[in-house]
Amino acid sequence: MHDDNSHDQPRPASAGADRDPLARGESQPTGKPAVEFRDIDIFYGKFAAVRDFSLAIRKGSFVTLLGPSGCGKTTILRSIAGLVDITSGQISIGGKRVDDIPIYKRNIGLVFQNYALFPHKNVFDNVAFGLKYRNVPKPEIVRRVKKALDMVRLPGSETKLPSQLSGGQQQRIALARAIVFEPEVLLLDEPLSALDANMREDMRVEIKKIQRETGITAIFVTHDQEEALSMSDRIVVMNAGLIEQIGSPAQVYDQPATAFVANFLGKANMLPGSVTAMDGNMATIALASGHVVKAAAPKALTAGSAITVVVRPQKLTVGTAGAANRLSGRIVSTSYLGGNAVYEIDIGAGTPLRANTLIDGQPLREGETVDVCFDPLGCVLLDAQGVRIA
Amino acid sequence: MTKGWKLYDQRLAWVLVAPVLLLLTLLLLLPIAMMTVYTFFTFVTAGVESAVLTFDNWKEFLTDSYYHGFLWKTVRVGAITAVICAILGYFPAYFIWATTFKHKWLLLLLLIVPFWISFTIRTFSWIHILGEQGLINVVLIRLGVINEPLPMLYTEGAVIMGLLHFLLPYMILNVYVSLEGIDRTLIAAARSMGCTSAQAFREVTLPLSIPGLGAGLLLCFVLAAGSYVTPQLLGGSRDALFGNLIYDTIMGQLNWPMGATLSIVLFVLLGAAAAAYSRYMGLSQIMKGLSA
Numbered sequence: 001m002h003d004d005n006s007h008d009q010p011r012p013a014s015a016g017a018d019r020d021p022l023a024r025g026e027s028q029p030t031g032k033p034a035v036e037f038r039d040i041d042i043f044y045g046k047f048a049a050v051r052d053f054s055l056a057i058r059k060g061s062f063v064t065l066l067g068p069s070g071c072g073k074t075t076i077l078r079s080i081a082g083l084v085d086i087t088s089g090q091i092s093i094g095g096k097r098v099d100d101i102p103i104y105k106r107n108i109g110l111v112f113q114n115y116a117l118f119p120h121k122n123v124f125d126n127v128a129f130g131l132k133y134r135n136v137p138k139p140e141i142v143r144r145v146k147k148a149l150d151m152v153r154l155p156g157s158e159t160k161l162p163s164q165l166s167g168g169q170q171q172r173i174a175l176a177r178a179i180v181f182e183p184e185v186l187l188l189d190e191p192l193s194a195l196d197a198n199m200r201e202d203m204r205v206e207i208k209k210i211q212r213e214t215g216i217t218a219i220f221v222t223h224d225q226e227e228a229l230s231m232s233d234r235i236v237v238m239n240a241g242l243i244e245q246i247g248s249p250a251q252v253y254d255q256p257a258t259a260f261v262a263n264f265l266g267k268a269n270m271l272p273g274s275v276t277a278m279d280g281n282m283a284t285i286a287l288a289s290g291h292v293v294k295a296a297a298p299k300a301l302t303a304g305s306a307i308t309v310v311v312r313p314q315k316l317t318v319g320t321a322g323a324a325n326r327l328s329g330r331i332v333s334t335s336y337l338g339g340n341a342v343y344e345i346d347i348g349a350g351t352p353l354r355a356n357t358l359i360d361g362q363p364l365r366e367g368e369t370v371d372v373c374f375d376p377l378g379c380v381l382l383d384a385q386g387v388r389i390a
Numbered sequence: 391m392t393k394g395w396k397l398y399d400q401r402l403a404w405v406l407v408a409p410v411l412l413l414l415t416l417l418l419l420l421p422i423a424m425m426t427v428y429t430f431f432t433f434v435t436a437g438v439e440s441a442v443l444t445f446d447n448w449k450e451f452l453t454d455s456y457y458h459g460f461l462w463k464t465v466r467v468g469a470i471t472a473v474i475c476a477i478l479g480y481f482p483a484y485f486i487w488a489t490t491f492k493h494k495w496l497l498l499l500l501l502i503v504p505f506w507i508s509f510t511i512r513t514f515s516w517i518h519i520l521g522e523q524g525l526i527n528v529v530l531i532r533l534g535v536i537n538e539p540l541p542m543l544y545t546e547g548a549v550i551m552g553l554l555h556f557l558l559p560y561m562i563l564n565v566y567v568s569l570e571g572i573d574r575t576l577i578a579a580a581r582s583m584g585c586t587s588a589q590a591f592r593e594v595t596l597p598l599s600i601p602g603l604g605a606g607l608l609l610c611f612v613l614a615a616g617s618y619v620t621p622q623l624l625g626g627s628r629d630a631l632f633g634n635l636i637y638d639t640i641m642g643q644l645n646w647p648m649g650a651t652l653s654i655v656l657f658v659l660l661g662a663a664a665a666a667y668s669r670y671m672g673l674s675q676i677m678k679g680l681s682a
């Protein structure tokens with residue numbers, strides 16, 4: 001469903017380059033997108049929180065806005081709900097422009113980071129809230145609240161007050177409250193960040209399951225890459241108010257469009273160097289650390305051009321005799337994680353390499369000298385501007 | 391063996407609290423106890439009482455409708471003042487809270503500016519506004535709207551006006567503080583689920599600010615019902631409140647036992663109102679704490 005390469009266009013190195021907004025979102029021409037942003041700019045006073053944001057979201061899909069704190073994720077989400085005014089551009093929901101539709105008439109379900117349950121209303125009244133303002137008859141309200149509570153696996157909790165529920169339960173009630181009136185879009189703003197780690201994983205699965213069962217279009221905001229990778233059909237990576245990359249989880253992880261994406265998702269190793277020779281599609285690269293490596297290049301590169309080789313920690317093999325690209329170094333730190341281990345290896349220049357490898361038994365000790373290898377096909381090349389060479 | 395730890399050291403706590411405790415005991419509890427004993431003394435003649443214990447004072451209070459009338463009037467004026475304060479005070483508090491004006495602190499400062507002027511002077515100022523030679527009457531007569539000055543001063547209305555002037559800031563501050571405690575995402579949530587801003591106010595803001603409104607009502611009621619200066623300065627003889635009655639009984643008739651009885655009555659009445667309220671407040675505070 002979501003392995004269509006045409007979505008995956010890297011951000012041009014310089015801002016302001018022309019591009020078709022639709023090409024960056026869903027390309028399927030069938031039906032109107034559930035939500036569509038065209039050239040959105042949002043300013044708080046003089047400060048540009050979001051610039052040049054264009055995205056089309058297919059009905060029923062689960063899209064995640066991923067980025068560091070302050071990059072404008074919440075701002076975008078709130079603009080859909082009408083809680084933030086857009087400065088320019090237009091937003092459509094279900095093909096209808098909503099710029100002039102007030103908040104309360106947009107049919108949108110919102111789940112907040114801090115749950116935002118009404119503390120003075122019991123679970124039933126909280127969940128029934130949206131139905132009450134849609135003139136749903138009372139027996140129907142009762143039926144639908146019950147169904148929503150069943151769905152979030154909290155049946156029979158109608159008469160409890162929010163304060164009598166745990167954090168995870170409160171968030172599930174918040175979810176029930178947001179989906180019970182069958183909104184056109186479900187917006188979730190870091191709904192899991194207030195929960196502890198175990199609960200978070202359960203809720204991740206649960207939210208995803210409910211989204212799939214109801215077929216609702218969901219826009220999910222997080223700064224947690226694991227959440228983004230595990231839940232999304234499509235990930236929008238944002239940085240400082242701009243979109244860095246749009247793609248499926250595998251695309252953004254394996255083919256990061258920019259240095260920022262490579263770094264933000266999974267802390268990739270960045271090895272700066274310059275091209276010394278091209279042999280077919282294989283580039284020979286002299287790294288700043290003094291090593292010479294080979295890497296597959298998607299197009300011919302001119303000798304002498306500056307380049308960055310991006311290698312995921314999982315793509316580095318440690319100790320075993322790999323075929324090509326052998327870098328020797330010394331282990332400076334070891335983190336034992338049970339089935340695998342993360343090593344930091346000093347190869348003699350700049351920041352140490354991070355390698356995450358499966359291990360059998362004891363991990364290697366700090367101070368040991370090891371060889372680190374990677375496959376010429378298992379890396380991504382970025383140009384001098386930090387944009388992926390495609 | 392481990393002991394539960396506390397935020398404070400027990401002995402240090404006593405030392406630090408002792409001065410206040412001592413003052414309260416000497417200047418509040420002891421006098422109240424003495425007053426209570428006095429209520430059972432026998433009134434002989436003006437300025438003279440004997441330590442012969444009797445229930446006469448209490449009997450007189452309980453049977454004489456003269457006192458009941460004063461009590462009722464005091465409660466009524468207190469209640470009217472508190473309710474008007476609530477109606478007038480809620481919206482200023484709401485707008486100070488809701489405004490996007492950058493210098494909110496200035497608005498809050500304006501609320502306490504009146505406290506910089508002596509309460510008695512502020513009360514006196516009404517004489518120059520409401521009196522026969524006061525601002526309103528002079529202007530109306532000059533304009534030819536009326537021929538005779540309107541009797542505004544020395545009425546119950548003037549007393550309530552003075553009390554409002556004195557108490558409104560307390561109401562506004564109480565409501566403001568409780569509004570400040572409301573999580574604004576709750577309002578965003580209500581709006582996103584289909585509420586207009588008026589409906590969101592009714593569903594979320596108003597119910598969650600009720601504790602502050604309640605605290606303001608209690609405070610205004612107790613301070614108004616216990617007031618003495620305002621009715622003395624702005625009210626006529628018929629507009630005296632219970633406090634003035636006590637003053638008259640003790641300082642005019644020199645009847646200490648009866649004065650003590652009336653004092654204890656007012657004290658118990660206002661204390662009971664405060665206790666009943668703080669019990670309710672206490673519960674709602676706990677609910678708020680749990681949901682935070």
Ligand SMILES: Nc1ncnc2c1ncn2[C@@H]1O[C@H](COP(=O)(O)OP(=O)(O)OP(=O)(O)O)[C@@H](O)[C@H]1O
Pocket residue numbers: 044047049067068069070071072073074075076223
């Ligand atoms: N009401 C506001 N007034 C002024 N600036 C704001 C306002 N709200 C947000 N900003 C600024 O806009 C930028 C984007 O904010 P936003 O809340 O969208 O970030 P975010 O990506 O959701 O971050 P986080 O992960 O911390 O929630 C931030 O730099 C923030 O300081």
Ligand SMILES: [Mg+2]
Pocket residue numbers: 073074075189
């Ligand atoms: Mg945010």
